[in-house]
Amino acid sequence: MERETLKSRLGFILLSAGCAIGIGNVWKFPYIAGQGGGGAFVLFYLIFLVILGLPIMTMEFAVGRASRKSPVRAYQALEKPGQKWHIHGWFCLAGCYLLMMYYTTVTGWMVNYFGKFLTGGFHAGMTGDEISGMFGTMLGSPGPMAIFTELVVVTGLIVCSFGLQKGLERVTKVMMICLLALIVVLAVHSLTLSGAAEGMKFYLLPSVDTIREHGLGSLITDAMNQAFFTLSLGIGAMAIFGSYIGKE
Secondary structure: OOOOOOOHHHHHHHHHHHHHHHHHHHHHHHHHHHHHHOOOHHHHHHHHHHHHHHHHHHHHHHHHHOOOOOHHHHHHOOOOOOOOHHHHHHHHHHHHHHHHHHHHHHHHHHHHHHHHOOOOOOOOOHHHHHHHHHHHHHOOHHHHHHHHHHHHHHHHHHHHHOOHHHHHHHHHHHHHHHHHHHHHHHHHHHHOOOOOHHHHHHHHOOOOHHHHHHHHHHHHHHEEEEEEEEHHOOOOHHHHHOOOOOOO
């Protein structure tokens, strides 16, 4: 059976971005940037994106496009006799399973929260302790958490059952455009809140004291890790998307 290919360049870009742009990046990046010294962290992060992230991402796309197979079989198909690249393919497979377990659980939390939002579970004036208490209550209820996680898994299976173009690519285009619009709205709204100027300073201005406190080595390591995390590198995700790129 011939492997299906993505219908459009936009679909490929949004599908790849959908894997990389997640709650971890949206929530984690400003926090870890401020913790790592603000603008200094952002500078090292951009450097690592260019000198490490982009070349490795291109390599993963190339492996997928050349083999048109999953990561394990891709390295088996491309490596020369006696080489051991396929071992990395098994690590990629394990990484994808671990990532799926993590994200289906967290997405289940988000669906749960969205339901509470619609039914009035969250309302203006709630204190931080009240919100934390709701999270603790949710974690103490494994039954509902399992139901929401399975709901996410089943929804994903239904989307994938329609195929690459009619299922995944079509849904991703709509959801990613909505996500990007939501991020822009939230970003603009956040600039109107009290303390926005202090937040931007914490986020972007280099802090020598913070760098000294956490150490330059930790800053560089965190920036490198975030660059890999941003592009979802090292687990074969981009190689998988690359395998659906047409030869043209």
